[in-house]
Amino acid sequence: MAHTPVNHPARPVYRAIGGLIGLYLVVFGALGVIASAGNDIFAQDDTKVLGQGTNLGFSLLSVLFGVVILVGTVIGRNLDVAINQWLAYTLMVITLAGLAFLQTDANVANFSILTVIVLMTLSLVLLMVGMYGKVGTEDEKEAWQKARLVL
Numbered sequence: 001m002a003h004t005p006v007n008h009p010a011r012p013v014y015r016a017i018g019g020l021i022g023l024y025l026v027v028f029g030a031l032g033v034i035a036s037a038g039n040d041i042f043a044q045d046d047t048k049v050l051g052q053g054t055n056l057g058f059s060l061l062s063v064l065f066g067v068v069i070l071v072g073t074v075i076g077r078n079l080d081v082a083i084n085q086w087l088a089y090t091l092m093v094i095t096l097a098g099l100a101f102l103q104t105d106a107n108v109a110n111f112s113i114l115t116v117i118v119l120m121t122l123s124l125v126l127l128m129v130g131m132y133g134k135v136g137t138e139d140e141k142e143a144w145q146k147a148r149l150v151l
Contacts, residue, residue, distance in 0.1 A: 004131045014129045019070060028050055037056070
């Protein structure tokens with residue numbers, strides 16, 4: 001039994017939202033690379049991009065994640081669903097670790113509280129996009145609808 005909707009009517013909207021999140025991460029990361037050029041990869045300074053704390057290492061990671069999301073969005077065929085879900089969980093772990101080490105020397109990504117809030121919001125939206133973006137056959141859709149109506 002499938003646990004997420006199949007062929008959701010708003011799938012194109014969710015797919016577009018996923019693409020926008022990927023684009024945001026690419027832009028944020030690219031601006032972060034420019035702003036932190038010449039600094040150490042894990043510098044803990046006052047570098048801010050779009051109001052969020054970052055450094056070269058986290059900026060490069062953001063570009064990587066954004067590109068992967070965009071590639072998954074372009075390819076589609078449920079690859080985007082898997083990518084969005086896994087990267088959403090990964091971003092949540094990174095965000096929670098960043099929150100835990102925010103005011104310590106272990107803040108290697110140079111997070112600020114705004115970085116934590118924005119990334120956690122993006123990861124939750126990306127998870128939702130992944131959950132409602134699945135494509136399947138009409139039989140899978142019908143099975144999901146029947147299971148949903150039983151509950």
